[in-house]
Amino acid sequence: MANMGQREHDTGERDERVETPAARLEARPARRGAPKDVDAIVRTLKSHPELKDRIVHWSKVPAREGKTADFPVGLDPRVVDVFRAAGTTRLWSHQARAVELALEGRDVLVSTPTASGKTLCYTLPVLQSLAESSGAARSLWMFPTKALSQDQSQALNAKIAAMGEDWHSYTYDGDTPPSVRRTLRERGHIVLTNPWMLHQGILPNHAKWAELFRELRYVVIDEVHTLSGVFGSSVANVLRRLVRVAKHYGSDPKFLLSSATLREPQSHARKLLGRPVEVVDEDGSPAAERVIALHNPPMLDPVAGLRANALEEARRLANVCVGPHHQTIFFCNRRTAVEVLTRYLKEAAPRLGLSPDEVRGYRGGYLPLLRREVEEGLRSGAVKVVVTTNALELGIDVGQLDVAVLVGYPGGQASFWQRAGRVGRRGKKSLVVMIARSDPVDQYVAQHPDYLTEAPRERIGLDPDNLVILSEELKCAAFELPFHASEGGDVADFGPSENIAGILDYLADELSFLHFKDGTWYWTADAYPAQDVSLAGHDPDNVLVLDVETKNAIGEIDREGSIVGVHDGAIYQVEGETWKIEAFDYENRRAYAKKVDSDYFTDAQTDTEVRVLRLEERLVRWREPCLEDHSAWIGEVHVTTLATQYKKIRFYTRENVGAEDIHLPPEEVDTEAFALTLSEEAASELLLHAGDRGSAWHGLGELLRRVAPLFLRCQPGDLGLSTQVKSPHFKRPTIYLYDRVRGGVGLARALFAGHREVLAAALDVLRGCDCAKGCPACVGPSSEVGSEAKGTAELVLAHLLAEPAPERGPVEELALES
């Protein structure tokens, strides 16, 4: 893959807009004067006395010509004419390729950047199927991330109307009134929905949707890179259910998927669908030049490891990046940051040549009317500066702006590019500035600009066969249609797991949901399982966080997270707002919170005990024959976590301002873990035995946990950490990084596969960090991990990364000291 550069908006996207004649006449109103040239801003930044040294890297994603292709032969002329009439005379090459493959009857994944015109890749085959079948064909479109946009359905209906056909596309979601639902079931040629409605509404009631399932040609799924973790693993099972039901009605739908660029698109799609797909990832759409600047705030106190505050730096950058003749977007990761920065920029507006009204905030929690107003202001050019969160990352059309400032790395490559994709007008150069925070991932990105522009690096954790998820989804599937055992006693129509029949037996014998007779499992319970099965893995043990005053729910936290997240006195954060937990009613699974303006957050300390249940694979480096140096493992573990006390830590400065005890029962979970073990020989050679050995080892584990999301699509909190200087199981220093989801959803496995990348990134972060002896952006502050931690961790990492790389080794033979 050449690069991930952002594509110009007005190319492929054109086809996604509503193409009524009236819409085409509405041109963007004239702007005041000429937009300020991005080159001028770049020049100013490069010569700016304060800023020039803060920007540690400049890179360029060069402009690229678009590669066009003809509409594939075999497309019905009526379909092609509609697109030609709307001004699309040729396709981008990847669009043509995707459509060709779809017309050949293949499953297709289009994995190209934002705004490269992916919608067209499925609109054309779907319209073609309708044209070929005289309107008999049906398709189901699923959007996993966004609230369903009526725009999409309207755009499709406009195309259909332009063809002069009586076909219909409808949006089916929680807001669809019952009166419309019947029409939609019977007359909806194209049904746009989301995974939740498919799971709870459509599949359990498939008889009502028989028309759709009998003629189902295509299943379209947008943004499949978001299908990871518990949610993705659950959705993969919903797709298994979908395929079973379609097959029951005699159809064999093909899948048309789209995603952001992915590291392993083929393997992701295969896990999701259980079958190979054709991947189209050579983007043919044109790109304007994009300049990327990485801003690293200076180290203020190398001993404490304190960097200048990122939000302050954003204010500083605004002096150059904001102006009356162009539009700038600031992305913050917290809602409160949006408010703070908006307030400041409004105050500073006159000095920047703006009126305060031209500076707006935009985030979740604002009333819809206000949001529409800001969106409109951005489209018309009336709003010059917008400060936002990920609320403006996806889906909403605000036109293309000129400069983006990212206050902190958004946590994933797709998110980064979605944010960066907000800027870049037709043929105009654009600028993206990312401010690095005091965080290992941000610091890594600041030092490795290539990480952003080269091929994607994140692996996706996805395990549809996780026993908890699979068994819950099998309940839903059995409700929909009975399961039949083959002659060998296996069940063939629900993925490759060997456990299906066993789980069905379990659901029948132990839980009485099913009745087994003559090789068939039937649903025989007075229940509607989809109601109780959450795609996000919510379960009845989750703790509901309630506003102590209004008793309204403000959030939910899983069972394992509750003891560290909502203990008495915890600061619970929702979208950047701080709530103090007044009382945790453990037995009733309720935590009561009061909204406070807290200047600290809480960090709970835990004692975690990891017991190895089974080891599956091992990579080992030998020091000499039969003498191990270190090993990496993947296996199943039992984790017991006891919350002991919590510390109050100030935002930004990370100053510790107090500690209290926590009194709650321990949590237990069975899951998958990645483990790293060091032989005693290696450990003593690396001076791990001296002084601060335990805390240095733990600091290293913490660093690994925090940089892992560079190579793994997840949040640091999705991984649990336990370190031991002498593990009872391995009898040597061990770091466990475990999947916090019961049974695991593939994170540990992906980490096992990519652990050397993670180690290398951790070493880069350590070496690149300006702090003296450890700071929040590397192993942690020396006040916590000891003054030798940084040096020790660096030594260990360098040792682990030296050649030779570990190779596959025996799992049974631990070569333990006798």
Added chain:
Amino acid sequence: MSELADKLRRLRRDDAPPALPAKGPAPPAWLRERLAEDIGAADPRRNVAAPRDLEVARTDAGAFAYREEQFDEDHRHGEVPLADIDHAVGDVLGLVAKDSACAELPLRDCVYLDVETTGLSGGAGTISFLVALGRFDGSAFRLWQGFLRDPGEEAAMLVDVARRVADAAGVVSFFGKSFDRHRLEDKMRVFGIEPPFGELPHLDLYWPIQRLYGPAFPDGRLQTAERELAGVRREDDLPGSRAPEAWFDFLAGRGHRLEDVFRHNRDDVLSLVVLAAHVGRVLEEGAALPGAPGARASGLARLFAARRETARALDWAERALEHGPPDPRSLGLLRADLLARTGEVEGAAAALEDLAAGEDEVAADALLALAKLYEHGSNDPARAAECCGRLRTLSERALTGRPYARAVRGLAHREERLGRKLARDA
């Protein structure tokens, strides 16, 4: 395999004794009853044997079981002979069902339908395991109950049910338009069986009984209606809500109460016959019908009013007022409206003035009706304006305007118009 079960138990936390106390409200009464039963000695009503007198039907789609029973048309269900169905008048059924198709319904050629399912939620996993279809045959009433000995027999039974329903001239049920029909139809679609209900007339007795007796009866259940209207007394009835558990017990080879489910299902169908007979007779002069006569007359007045049969509506409204209806004030409002429609403006105005003296929604509606009557009926804008003023005072006196929202809507507009008229007249 047991290793897998162990793992599932641990991961799913199925074996964890409810470490946490049950959330939410106490279990429903039937469940507590059931739990208490399980603790007690073996229940003599429970039985592991298959239900009695089952025959096996063999179809192309497989076999299933059924039971057939026959009742003489003189058989009394409660206090009513089944043959009373002949007293039901088609036009009356059309009136109370608000469905002209029911006026033509030959009740002796209909199927009387009632279904026992594994749950109320619907969806593909809800199974109709016992389907009763009753039908007259000469001087007999034949009751057919199709039964699934295991879930695999569902398709076969539904094929036969579809055939039997399609063969009838119509369907009679209680709440079947909303429930039973859809349970059968959904599963027929799953098995690719053409559902027979499409154009078939369907008399769903739930709604007529609501219209006639809703305000007078404590609830809308079939058991209430059959008791009040046909004197049916069930003994040791197993509530329908416990039918699923009986079938699950049977499938699992445990002691079950399916015999009670068969009986319950049978009684439901027999009640359909006597209730259809009842609602088809409500206009019969001289018939001493059971049930609440005031509510019935009030309901009939409304039904005729809706059909714009003003004279008959007025007649029934007067009769209802004699009996003492459950809703005298709103019926009074209807009567005043009917009087106005027949041109008896003074009578209407007097009745409305009486009602307007109150302080409730009816009073507000009466004031509005008066305003209209004076403005358009007797061309007296001054009195109309006065009524508007009283309505405004009434609504403002209420703590919230909400109870009167309907009456007050458009009031300002009316006042303004009246103001203009008055100014012009002056």
